[in-house]
Amino acid sequence: MSSDVDNEIKxxxxxxxxxIGSFGSDEIDRDKLIPELLEEFNKLYVIIETLNSDLSQLKDRYKS
Known part of the structure; x- marks a missing residue:
């Protein structure tokens, strides 16, 4: 799983x-950049929340 998560984050x-590079070289305009970045940040947020949940479950198992 770790490898899959690492690859997804990468x-x-x-x-x-x-x-960002495309925006810097004027290949993409601001109106397209912002929604794309928001979508990617949302995907990263989901990954982080999943990892957080997994860690919490692991912690709870070892506490018991």
Whole structure:
């Protein structure tokens, strides 16, 4: 699982960097950039929340 999560985060990071690079070189305009970035940040948020939940469950198992 860790490898899958690592790959997903890496993919999201690379795509965000690509979007920012495209904006810097005027390949994408602000009206398209903002929704794309929001979508990517939402995907990262879901990944982080999933990891947080998994860690909480693991912590609870070891507390018992």
């Amino acid at each position: 993919t999201r990071r690379e795509y965000i960097q690509s979007l």
